[in-house]
Amino acid sequence: MNAVLVQLAYLAATALFVLSLHWMNTPKTARRGVFSGVAAMTIAVLATWSGANVTRHWWVLIPILIAVAPGIWLSLVPLTAVPQRTALSHAFGGLAAGLVGTAKYFYWLNHETEALTAFRMTAIILEIILGYLTFTGSLIAAGKLQEVKWIPQRPWVYKGQNYVNLGAFALAVLFGVLVILSPGTTTSAVLFVLIIVLSLNFGWMLVMPIGGADMPTVIAILNSYAGLSAVAMGFVLDNKLLITAGALDGSSGLILSIIMCRAMNRSFANVLFGAFGQVAKKAAAGEQKQYKSENAEGAAQMLEQATRVVIVPGYGMAVAQAQHKVRELYDLLSKRGINVTFAIHPVAGRMPGHMNVLLAEADIPYERLQEMEDANSELPQTDVALVIGANDVTNPAARHDKTSPIYGMPIIDVDKARTVMVIKRSMNPGFAGIDNELYYMPNTLMLFGDAKAFVGEMVKNLSGAGH
Amino acid sequence: MVQAFLAVGAAVAGADPAAASGAGASLDLMSMLFVFMLATFIGVGVILRVSRLLHTPLMSITNAISAIAVVGSIIVAGGEHYPTGIRVLGAVALFCSMTNIISGFLITDRMLKMFKTREGGKP
Numbered sequence: 001m002n003a004v005l006v007q008l009a010y011l012a013a014t015a016l017f018v019l020s021l022h023w024m025n026t027p028k029t030a031r032r033g034v035f036s037g038v039a040a041m042t043i044a045v046l047a048t049w050s051g052a053n054v055t056r057h058w059w060v061l062i063p064i065l066i067a068v069a070p071g072i073w074l075s076l077v078p079l080t081a082v083p084q085r086t087a088l089s090h091a092f093g094g095l096a097a098g099l100v101g102t103a104k105y106f107y108w109l110n111h112e113t114e115a116l117t118a119f120r121m122t123a124i125i126l127e128i129i130l131g132y133l134t135f136t137g138s139l140i141a142a143g144k145l146q147e148v149k150w151i152p153q154r155p156w157v158y159k160g161q162n163y164v165n166l167g168a169f170a171l172a173v174l175f176g177v178l179v180i181l182s183p184g185t186t187t188s189a190v191l192f193v194l195i196i197v198l199s200l201n202f203g204w205m206l207v208m209p210i211g212g213a214d215m216p217t218v219i220a221i222l223n224s225y226a227g228l229s230a231v232a233m234g235f236v237l238d239n240k241l242l243i244t245a246g247a248l249d250g251s252s253g254l255i256l257s258i259i260m261c262r263a264m265n266r267s268f269a270n271v272l273f274g275a276f277g278q279v280a281k282k283a284a285a286g287e288q289k290q291y292k293s294e295n296a297e298g299a300a301q302m303l304e305q306a307t308r309v310v311i312v313p314g315y316g317m318a319v320a321q322a323q324h325k326v327r328e329l330y331d332l333l334s335k336r337g338i339n340v341t342f343a344i345h346p347v348a349g350r351m352p353g354h355m356n357v358l359l360a361e362a363d364i365p366y367e368r369l370q371e372m373e374d375a376n377s378e379l380p381q382t383d384v385a386l387v388i389g390a391n392d393v394t395n396p397a398a399r400h401d402k403t404s405p406i407y408g409m410p411i412i413d414v415d416k417a418r419t420v421m422v423i424k425r426s427m428n429p430g431f432a433g434i435d436n437e438l439y440y441m442p443n444t445l446m447l448f449g450d451a452k453a454f455v456g457e458m459v460k461n462l463s464g465a466g467h
Numbered sequence: 468m469v470q471a472f473l474a475v476g477a478a479v480a481g482a483d484p485a486a487a488s489g490a491g492a493s494l495d496l497m498s499m500l501f502v503f504m505l506a507t508f509i510g511v512g513v514i515l516r517v518s519r520l521l522h523t524p525l526m527s528i529t530n531a532i533s534a535i536a537v538v539g540s541i542i543v544a545g546g547e548h549y550p551t552g553i554r555v556l557g558a559v560a561l562f563c564s565m566t567n568i569i570s571g572f573l574i575t576d577r578m579l580k581m582f583k584t585r586e587g588g589k590p
Contacts, residue, residue, distance in 0.1 A: 022516075245535035
């Protein structure tokens with residue numbers, strides 16, 4: 001195919017990519033978005049492959065064929081494992097960008113030194129720094145999400161860590177500037193390799209100190225980096241399709257990470273360098289606070305008498321595999337004419353939007369899933385708020401207790417409902433180690449037990465009473 | 468004004484502003500920066516309208532889209548003039564990108580199929 005046709009094909013692919021993301025705006029058209037994305041990618045691959053410069057077809061075909069099996073396998077993971085799959089794919093994306101940048105640099109160094117303009121070199125340096133740091137950073141993020149044994153879930157910190165990390169990054173940038181200034185020498189080639197080594201190290205060092213609870217933000221940021229490394233590759237290769245598609249991805253990662261940060265009332269810097277989620281070292285609370293508990297039968301009765309119920313699911317619900325039982329509960333209550341909705345906090349689950357997917361998998365209709373703001377405006381008129389596996393996102397301390405680590409974080413105001421029921425294994429504080437004052441409020445009932453078993457009990461009670 | 472603009476562009480491009488090819492390269496560089504800026508604005512505009520329900524599928528479809536790095540990988544792996552060592556780097560990159568494309572689109576579709584309205588379960 002000649003160059004003009006290839007460019008026209010790229011133009012079509014760009015339009016299809018934009019449409020693909022546009023159609024993602026509602027579940028009704030979202031699958032069309034996938035088809036459009038697949039069409040765009042197919043056009044891009046075929047156009048590039050048929051370009052005049054690509055002649056070694058086996059070198060293209062064989063890697064593609066090898067990729068089919070792992071690609072399909074990675075698409076079949078359970079939905080609880082989607083966050084780590086996503087992190088892994090950022091790692092792959094970063095590695096691909098890094099490798100292509102490396103390949104182009106060494107090719108030009110040995111064959112066409114004059115092609116190494118300052119502009120191109122800047123793009124290559126950005127591409128490899130972003131690419132390689134995304135690669136190792138995402139691998140660690142995937143490991144933390146998968147709860148691999150040798151990667152600690154808790155932040156891994158030591159004194160002066162941020163200085164060491166920033167030092168490594170600054171050194172990589174300094175070397176980068178030196179390479180840009182005189183790209184064609186042997187020294188530069190050595191420095192180039194050092195930049196790769198530093199970036200690989202910087203990536204994992206950056207993510208190790210970040211706790212498991214912050215991974216949703218981290219994978220959103222890494223998503224953005226993977227996109228930006230594709231943009232840099234576009235600048236290196238004079239390819240506008242790479243620039244547009246990379247920019248779409250970069251802006252998506254950026255927006256998702258901003259949403260995540262806002263939902264936790266934290267800044268980027270605080271997420272990246274704050275080492276949140278260390279075991280809180282606070283003095284043991286002296287007084288024993290009072291709480292009320294209830295059994296499944298009583299809880300089921302209260303639900304039955306309600307006219308409006310809001311269920312607040314957290315990741316704990318998915319860990320306990322309770323979502324299918326919750327769906328049965330939803331069905332039984334809806335059949336009695338009770339209005340049941342699900343209030344979803346933006347950070348519920350382990351990546352942006354994760355909880356929605358987990359509930360959709362359990363066949364809960366998506367129009368029953370409410371965003372936090374909508375749920376909060378209706379909670380004061382709600383009879384029962386049922387919290388399953390969520391903790392910090394329901395803690396009223398976030399609204400008023402300035403000493404709480406989560407102060408200022410937007411929460412779901414379940415305490416404003418007439419009755420709050422919390423399913424929990426025991427009174428132990430959760431992952432972040434913060435005590436939840438919701439549990440001691442007069443309108444709160446604690447339902448102790450495994451989420452799946454307890455909801456199962458309630459379902460049994462409700463379906464028995466129906467006869 | 469225009470000349471000053473070109474000179475700045477060419478200086479950024481690392482080319483001699485006097486040379487004709489330098490001016491051409493700088494124009495190309497500027498057009499790439501324009502494309503990048505506009506694409507970012509379009510990206511932000513489009514992404515902001517995506518329903519929060521779909522943020523996980525959005526992330527997996529953008530994974531697949533950012534695997535557009537496949538274009539660079541094909542050029543390096545299958546290009547005519549590259550020595551074998553460099554070609555291998557391209558082939559590995561191609562494998563990584565292709566894995567992302569296949570798994571990204573498949574899993575997005577798999578998740579989207581689960582989003583249903585309440586057709587069967589009438590209250």
